[in-house]
Amino acid sequence: MKTIRFDQIRDAIAGLCQRANFELTADMRAALQAGVERETSPLAQNTLKRILQNADIAKERSLPMCQDTGLVIVFVDVGQDVHIEGGTLRDAINEGVRHGYKEGFLRASVTGDPIQRKNTGDNTPAVLHTEIVPGDALRLQLLAKGGGCENMSRFKMLTPADGRDGIVNFVVETAKLAGPNACPPIVVGVGIGGSFEYSAVLAKKSLLRKIGERSALQHVAELEADILKKVNESGIGPQGYGGKTTSLAVQIEVAACHVASLPVSVNIECHAHRHQEVTL
Amino acid sequence: MKNEECKMKKTEINLPLAVDVAKALRIGDEVELNGYVYTGRDQACARMFEMLQGGEKLPIELEGQLIYFVGPSPAKPGEVVGSAGPTTSGRMNPFLPKFLGLGLRGFIGKGYLSQEVKDALVKHGGVYFGAIGGTGALLSECIESVEVIAFPELLSEAIHRMKFKRFPAVVLNDASGGDLYAQAMKSEQTTENP
Numbered sequence: 001m002k003t004i005r006f007d008q009i010r011d012a013i014a015g016l017c018q019r020a021n022f023e024l025t026a027d028m029r030a031a032l033q034a035g036v037e038r039e040t041s042p043l044a045q046n047t048l049k050r051i052l053q054n055a056d057i058a059k060e061r062s063l064p065m066c067q068d069t070g071l072v073i074v075f076v077d078v079g080q081d082v083h084i085e086g087g088t089l090r091d092a093i094n095e096g097v098r099h100g101y102k103e104g105f106l107r108a109s110v111t112g113d114p115i116q117r118k119n120t121g122d123n124t125p126a127v128l129h130t131e132i133v134p135g136d137a138l139r140l141q142l143l144a145k146g147g148g149c150e151n152m153s154r155f156k157m158l159t160p161a162d163g164r165d166g167i168v169n170f171v172v173e174t175a176k177l178a179g180p181n182a183c184p185p186i187v188v189g190v191g192i193g194g195s196f197e198y199s200a201v202l203a204k205k206s207l208l209r210k211i212g213e214r215s216a217l218q219h220v221a222e223l224e225a226d227i228l229k230k231v232n233e234s235g236i237g238p239q240g241y242g243g244k245t246t247s248l249a250v251q252i253e254v255a256a257c258h259v260a261s262l263p264v265s266v267n268i269e270c271h272a273h274r275h276q277e278v279t280l
Numbered sequence: 281m282k283n284e285e286c287k288m289k290k291t292e293i294n295l296p297l298a299v300d301v302a303k304a305l306r307i308g309d310e311v312e313l314n315g316y317v318y319t320g321r322d323q324a325c326a327r328m329f330e331m332l333q334g335g336e337k338l339p340i341e342l343e344g345q346l347i348y349f350v351g352p353s354p355a356k357p358g359e360v361v362g363s364a365g366p367t368t369s370g371r372m373n374p375f376l377p378k379f380l381g382l383g384l385r386g387f388i389g390k391g392y393l394s395q396e397v398k399d400a401l402v403k404h405g406g407v408y409f410g411a412i413g414g415t416g417a418l419l420s421e422c423i424e425s426v427e428v429i430a431f432p433e434l435l436s437e438a439i440h441r442m443k444f445k446r447f448p449a450v451v452l453n454d455a456s457g458g459d460l461y462a463q464a465m466k467s468e469q470t471t472e473n474p
Contacts, residue, residue, distance in 0.1 A: 043308060047412055050448065054414065058363075067353040067416040067436075069362040105362055107353040107436065148368050148391070148413065180461055181391035182370050183413035235467040239390065239412055240452060241308070242464030265371035272414035 002079070002136035004280050005243070006086030012278050013096025013126075016142040017072060018104040020274040021064040027211040028248070028273050029074035035185060035238065035245035044243030048185075051271055052236070066272040069106040070144030072097050072098060081136035093140075094124040111148065121151070127276045129201060132276035141208050141233060141277040149186065149270040154177035155200060158262040167264055168227055174266040175247060177216075180240025183270035185248045187211065188231065191265040194255035202253040203267035208275055213251045224250045238271075290448065296344040297385045302407050305451045307458035312410070312422075312446040317346045319440040321367050324431055325411040331374040334381075339430035340439060343383035346409070350388075351436040353416065358443065361426050361442075363416030365468075366390045369408070373397055380404045388449055392461060401453050408453035410460070 017271045029052065060066035074093055084092070101108060101123040112120045133139075154174045158166045171190055178186065191202025214221040228250040237243025248271070257263060290458075293301060295315030305311070318340055320328070325347075328338055350412055353362035369389030376387070377400035393408060401408060411419060423442050430439040452460045455462035 043310065046310065047450075050412050050415055052417060052420035054412075057421065058417040061417065063356075064363040065417050066414045067351060067365055068367070069363075081465040084451065105354045105356050107351070107362070145412070151368075156352055176465075179392060179465070180410075180413075181370065183390065233469050235463055235464050237449075237468050237469075239410065240461045240464055241410070242460070242467055244469045259431050270414055 001081050001083055002005055003083045003085050004138050006084065006092045007278055009084070009089065009092035009140070010096040010099065011052050011094050012131065012140055012280060013074070014100035014103070014141065016108065016140065016276045017097055017144065018062070018241070018267040020067050020142055020144045021104065021106055021249030022062050023059050023192070023276075024065060025273070025275070026205050028271070029055060031143065031211045032185070032271065035248070038241050039245060040236070041243055042240050044245065047238040047241055048245065064104075065104055066146060066270075067122070068109060068146045068148065069101065070146050070274060071110060071150070072123065073143040073145055073204065074128055075141040075208065076128060076130045076276040077128055077133045077139040078135045079135035080132050082138050089130070090128060091124050093128060097124050097126050098122045110116040133206060138280040140273060140280070143204070143207060144274040145268050146171070146183070146272060149178070149182040149268045152182040152268045153203070153266055155263070155264075155265045160260070160262050162262060165168055166262070167223070170232045170264055171227050171250070171266050172234075174268070176234050176236070179188065179236055179266050180266045183272065184236055184240060185238055185245045185271050187269040187273050188227070188247055188250040190250065190252040190267060191254060191267070192254045193257035194263060195257065195261075196263055198235050199257060199263040199265040200267070202255055203265040204250040206253040206274070207267060207269050208277070209251045215252055217254070220252050220254055230250070292446065292464065295346060295444070297308070297346060297407070299405060302385055303455050305407055305454050307451050307454050307460040309451040311449055311451065313363060313444045313449055314446060315444060317348045319348045319350050319428065319441050319442055320372055321349045321351050321437050323434050323437045323443060324439045325375045326374045328433060329378060332378060342379055343386050347384065348388040348411075348442065349381070352420070354436070361420050361423050362379040364420045364423055365416030367414055369393060378404050392464065393453065394419040398453055398457075398459065402455060402457045405455045407451060407455060410452040411447070413448050419447065423445050432473055
């Protein structure tokens with residue numbers, strides 16, 4: 001049994017909120033740089049270079065890379081031998097978000113009720129996905145998810161007969177519909193199988209993967225490559241200004257599902273892909 | 281300017297945007313904007329639209345001006361503005377034909393516009409400029425001053441007057457009907473996967 005205190009979780013989350021917003025990860029930088037080299041039009045190259053420059057400025061000045069500093073989504077792996085002391089996990093995470101956003105001068109972008117639409121003022125509450133895992137560690141994976149790209153995400157209940165082609169068509173169509181609104185180059189997170197709601201969680205979870213890291217399952221890795229190629233043939237390019245770099249990666253997670261179903265969720269992520277993690 | 285990119289040589293445009301300068305712009309042109317713009321997004325645009333419907337006078341004169349669709353992150357103490365990149369323009373679709381009809385010269389944002397708005401740009405000689413979404417830190421370095429003009433209760437969504445210094449933008453829709461996004465979608469690419 002390991003005891004983890006409320007304030008340890010709070011402080012870790014506050015730090016992750018800021019680091020995610022200020023520092024673009026190295027894998028994203030490398031993928032954007034590869035785009036600069038792949039593109040032939042000056043406009044597409046300049047656009048990607050500006051995105052990289054923005055990342056430098058954000059880090060150097062501790063300024064959020066995008067003014068939409070996102071809705072916080074935290075995937076928590078809770079070791080079953082962990083005991084949390086001093087308050088609940090949920091409260092610790094929300095307290096961390098509150099501190100992280102206020103002290104980091106990050107924008108509050110959360111409305112408390114989706115119909116009444118009043119800003120909560122401190123970017124809480126976060127969305128939590130918890131899983132109980134073996135061991136005595138607490139792993140916190142945090143995403144600060146922008147609204148523009150989230151709005152372009154889609155779900156479809158395909159039939160088993162739609163099969164692989166149906167999946168490819170739906171994901172490519174979603175990326176094309178997202179177009180410039182999602183701030184390309186995008187990362188395309190896909191969840192296939194599970195159930196209605198679980199496919200969406202998988203799509204989100206797939207975004208936590210490192211860019212360039214393919215699925216460990218051969219047939220899924222091939223599907224990722226095929227979809228990526230098709231999305232990049234769309235012509236949309238960086239910011240929709242035209243070019244070869246519409247998407248940096250397609251990342252698919254799969255799960256067992258009902259014999260009658262083929263649920264597919266597509267979660268679109270912008271180039272300001274903000275995620276960080278820590279294990280306590 | 282700390283930002284080197286702001287120093288890169290592009291076509292510089294002084295605001296307010298003159299009619300003949302606006303008409304000469306073409307899609308894909310990379311420009312740098314100097315001078316004053318107004319900011320506004322969902323709530324400010326909706327309020328102005330309602331005021332016009334009710335026959336009220338607007339808090340700003342739209343004639344010849346540009347609106348930047350932005351809601352910056354909070355400025356740190358002693359700084360002019362926080363991160364300040366564009367938001368999705370399409371949410372402002374319902375209001376824009378009316379504003380263009382009153383002489384608004386154009387706007388700065390990102391993402392698709394409705395056909396009605398694109399038609400209104402052509403009809404009134406307006407221009408849609410794209411700023412790179414998700415580069416709010418870089419763009420903040422091209423903003424020299426910010427002051428609240430109207431609806432202060434809307435906080436970051438209030439109407440502000442911003443002074444640009446070599447603010448980088450790309451012409452997305454021009455006054456002669458050019459549409460950069462549509463052109464990009466037609467130019468299918470052959471690619472090798474990274």
